[in-house]
Amino acid sequence: MFEDIPVDVSPMYEGERIRAANMFVELAGPKSIGAELVQVEEDVEDGKIEVIGPDLNGMTEGEIYPFGLLIQIKGEKLEKELEGVIERRTHELCNYIKGFMHLNQRDQIWCRVSKEAVESGFGFEHLGKAISILFKEEFPIIEAISIKVLTDREEVETFLDNASKQYEERDAKARELSDEDVDVFYGCVMCQSFAPTHTCVVTPDRTALCGAINWFDCRAAAKMDPDGPIFEIEKGEVLDDVKGEYVNVNTVMADKSQGTVDRVYLHSVFGYPHTSCGCFEAVAFYIPELDGIGIVDRDYKGETPLGIPFSAMAGQCSGGKQVEGFAGLSLEYMRSPKFLQADGGYERIIWLPKAIKDSLIEFIPEDLADKIPTEEEANSIKEIRKFLREHEHPVVERLKESKKSAAQDVETEEVVEETATGSEFMVDEAPMQQVGYVPELTVPSSGGMKIIFKNAKIYAEKVIIKKK
Structure with a gap:
């Protein structure tokens, strides 16, 4: 089947x-x-x-x-609504080819070819042939298939413009439906080769993190391939309709993650945020100093207000991890009326790249559009704070109320006291804002002891360390 292809083709190379x-x-x-x-x-x-542009041996x-x-x-049973479903499988099937790595989706794809593959004589014609065979095997309803590989810049630019219009048409259709209109959500485990504990939950109001699959795509995929990577999740009992917590979703997450994740909020970055794969288009991240949320996408080249770029932030929360204060998401989800609704939606967003803001401007509440800074107005915490105050962003009032509440509830400084055993410590509790989360933190202490905090959630209005 793959005799004419100079590299191995097998699911064993996925990942x-x-x-x-x-x-x-x-x-x-x-x-x-x-x-x-x-x-x-x-x-x-x-x-x-067809290969239009330089082949690998000319690069x-x-x-x-x-x-x-x-x-x-082409196929008698193929329909236009299946395009997005079949397209998303490109990621999986390309990774069957030894020496060819495929990441992400749509206009975010990122591929690499190994030296070993090129030394073996691998070229783009072989890529096209392998994909053709794999797609026909995976989808028997495909009766005919042709492939164009483009590497000429002008050709790719024209192709990209056309593809972007196709993506927008698919996404616009999905916006006509809401979570309340359906009894079924969908799960997708297509990224588990890279993120073993991740299951993407897709609802009408929440497209897949990759941005390439919406609720309609999932419905078509599940009907076409009931045993495939996309499957139904009965919506069932709602535990919290604002946070987006469902009994059946929690059950599926626990099952698919082998018990690693057993609870998920679909519309919040706090508590139990949705796990993140690695194909997500953007990351929502908590900025504790301002009690607000920033957004950064993979196209943004600079540093975020946290002092790290998208790549470093993505590394912290990808791979199927559930990290409070961080959540991978699709840009299409930012067009949803349920976008981070449990956290305040756009009233909690205090920074995002200008390119994202411009593309979403009609979905950002009009009274907030000028109150959310981009990298052109502010980059540091100090600059953002100044901008928010000058433009009277809602989060400023939230901060004032938080400080006022903390001042009323905390009249004395918290003191860490050593118990009689000399090895355990207790801290008086007070309602404050969460400012951090660490899986493990070791703090040195006197007397040869160490204090180790595991899965620590840190809350503070002010931290004061005194030597007694």
């Missing part, structure tokens, strides 16, 4: 990482442009593979190139 030291070239990704698109067409020449080792992948399919 293969190609590091910079073993990379021949990089395709698309954060330093270039690219996109992938599946289209159902009436006229498709089966088996046709320079270590360079980064634009990359486009157009997959045209």
